[in-house]
Amino acid sequence: MTILIVIIALALIFDYINGFHDAANSIATVVSSKVLTPTQAVVWAAVFNFVAYFIAKFIIGGFGIADTVSKTVDMSFIDNPSHVIIAGLIAAIIWNLITWWLGIPSSSSHTLIGGFAGAGIAASGFEAVHAGVIGVIALFIVAAPLIGMVAGNIITLATFLLIRRAKPPKADIWFRRTQLISSAALSIGHGLNDSQKVMGIIAAALIAGSSTQSLPEWMHMNSISDMHDWIPIGCFTAIALGTVSGGWKIMKTMGNRITKITPVEGFCAQTAGAITLFITEILHVPVSTTHVITGSIIGVGSVKRLSAVRWGVTVNLMWAWVLTIPVSALLAAMFYMIVARIC
Helix, strand or coil, X not given: CHHHHHHHHHHHHHHHHHHHHHHHHHHHHHHHCCCCCHHHHHHHHHHHHHHHHHHHHHHXXXXXXXXXXXXXXXXXXXXXXXXXXXXXXXXXXXXXXXXXXXXXXXXXXXXXXXXXXXXXXXXXXXXXXXXXXXXXXXXHHHHHHHHHHHHHHHHHHHHHHHCCCCCHHHHHHHHHHHHHHHHHHHHHHHHHHHXXXXXXXXXXXXXXXXXXXXXXXXXXXXXXXXXXXXXXXHHHHHHHHHHHHCCHHHHHHHHHHCCCCCHHHHHHHHHHHHHHHHHHHHHCCCCCHHHHHHHHHHHHHXXXXXXXXXXXXXXXHHHHHHHHHHHHHHHHHHHHHHHHHHC
């Protein structure tokens, strides 16, 4: 039971780090277009990160992404699932802190999934990993930013068509207000997607623990449908608190270095990102909020002209995306060897 408490603590720490690592995703455009100050923006985003819990619980009626993540590794192939989960979480936390420190908007989601899978492979080989689940997640490394980019392009063109006769100063004022709505929607999407990944890890640990030992009622789980309320509440709270802490290094990259953003364009990028995240929520596919909003910003910026997007910065970001899963998997495999020897 002590090891399970350690896993829960590490998972919530990761969720907190995920919040300040990915805070820039939902607020970079609203800050760079000067609609809100950074402090106002992180509080705004954090509130809607937590609102996402009530939407998942009472409107959607379930946590499908958490279920997908919990099935990344088949625990029946592993002698000590706790070692796998601890190693995966430590690797994910370290990689997230490294990329945050360097200001690289990498995917916290893929860091966690890569760590979980890498530790599972180190424990029992490739048969311990559900190739189908990993394959779909890997596919959406490419698909999610493309969906965001296309959505950003279409929404921007449609918006510019609707406001073609409006005076720029008036349109600017109007979209400063509507950007608050689009930012809130994106923060809800961020909360829905990213909080559930940690829920899936905690659920996998408790399900595995319940099959091998007698646990108190508040920890006992036989399947994802037995999810106790404290798990989602804890995860959504942790990510909201992390968001309040901010992520200024990454915000600079997301808000200004990819392309310059006006209030109109910020609204379009956030709306495209939110729509993409809601679609993946329906499909129960864990995607990177970072990838989605980056694709949306590129789609919006390319409407003006392709040269408006700083493609050199974008290529560097893509390298980070491609490397995240294998690097975090290798880190997790290394930590698994250490944890297995110590424990």
